[in-house]
Amino acid sequence: MTSPTRRLNDGRTLPAIGLGTYGLRGDDGVAAVVSALAAGYRLVDTALNYENEREVGEGVRASPVDRADVAVTTKLPGRHHGFDATLRSFEESLANLGLDYVDLYLIHWPLPAVDKYVDSWRAMIRLREEGVVRSIGVSNFTAAHLKRLVGETGVIPAVNQIELHPRFAQRELLAVHEKHSIVTESWSPLGSGVGRGTLITAIAETHAVTPSQVVLRWHLQLGAVPIPKSADEQRQRENLDVFRFELSDAEVEAISTLGSGRLWDADPETHEEF
Numbered sequence: 001m002t003s004p005t006r007r008l009n010d011g012r013t014l015p016a017i018g019l020g021t022y023g024l025r026g027d028d029g030v031a032a033v034v035s036a037l038a039a040g041y042r043l044v045d046t047a048l049n050y051e052n053e054r055e056v057g058e059g060v061r062a063s064p065v066d067r068a069d070v071a072v073t074t075k076l077p078g079r080h081h082g083f084d085a086t087l088r089s090f091e092e093s094l095a096n097l098g099l100d101y102v103d104l105y106l107i108h109w110p111l112p113a114v115d116k117y118v119d120s121w122r123a124m125i126r127l128r129e130e131g132v133v134r135s136i137g138v139s140n141f142t143a144a145h146l147k148r149l150v151g152e153t154g155v156i157p158a159v160n161q162i163e164l165h166p167r168f169a170q171r172e173l174l175a176v177h178e179k180h181s182i183v184t185e186s187w188s189p190l191g192s193g194v195g196r197g198t199l200i201t202a203i204a205e206t207h208a209v210t211p212s213q214v215v216l217r218w219h220l221q222l223g224a225v226p227i228p229k230s231a232d233e234q235r236q237r238e239n240l241d242v243f244r245f246e247l248s249d250a251e252v253e254a255i256s257t258l259g260s261g262r263l264w265d266a267d268p269e270t271h272e273e274f
């Protein structure tokens, strides 16, 4: 099956689930993108810093799926913040991908200490106006960073890609996203094996699905777009097969209150990404 879509605040749409690609490199990386598209994924997430844009672009071009039907996302790295540097970085990403446009371009981290994310955002608005980027968004932005972007440019990001998994449910930020019609994308959606805990295993047994499927279904019912990474064709298919069962409100709530915090302490206020 092909994944359903969510509506963005810029009038475009985004598939409801995507393939994360961090660590997918070389021929195996290309093959993983091709197998995901064959399975029905229509959203692929990369970044200049993953050093696999070439593999992602090659996978998209090698797949029999029409390029126009695939939402390719990439991200601006910290060392390229600033107006002109962002425009140059985008050219580099486009050349790596071997594509003539990108569907979604994100600022990877806000880097508040560098204080150039508003300049980068203005460059991204320019790229969208030029048509080489279809939708623009951010990643790892807090409510305060979002407020500043909108206050200074009047342009609301279509997406904020954030750490979101059962250990870190981010309720306050999700409420801010809802208020501004910003679609939440969830990174590390499987929460590093959190699905193997007792509660989620029990819920999985109730629905005759796997713990990973329960966790991904939880994201969907929160209104978020999870981007699970898998190099394995079978697990890619498993992760996409989450549209034929529904969690109860009580199950969603129980998973949301598991808690315990961030996976690797990457606080957007202080995280220094190069």
Ligand SMILES: NC(=O)C1=CN([C@@H]2O[C@H](COP(=O)(O)OP(=O)(O)OC[C@H]3O[C@@H](n4cnc5c(N)ncnc54)[C@H](OP(=O)(O)O)[C@@H]3O)[C@@H](O)[C@H]2O)C=CC1
Pocket: 019, 020, 021, 022, 023, 045, 046, 108, 139, 140, 161, 162, 186, 187, 188, 189, 190, 191, 192, 212, 213, 227, 228, 229, 230, 231, 232, 235, 236, 238, 239
């Ligand atoms: N914006 C940002 O700052 C960040 C963005 N990201 C993005 O989010 C994506 C996803 O996050 P990531 O950190 O990769 O973590 P995920 O939550 O996607 O987990 C990936 C791990 O889970 C395994 N896995 C996948 N599916 C299953 C399954 N059904 N059952 C058991 N194990 C499974 C994978 O192994 P295997 O491959 O062997 O299946 C891999 O080890 C990244 O790839 C990247 O695109 C990630 C971190 C930060």
Ligand SMILES: O=C(O)C(=O)[C@@H](O)[C@H](O)C(=O)CO
Pocket: 022, 047, 049, 050, 109, 272, 273, 274
């Ligand atoms: O997006 C990812 O997968 C990351 O790990 C990023 O957080 C990024 O590559 C980074 O911050 C490295 O320090």
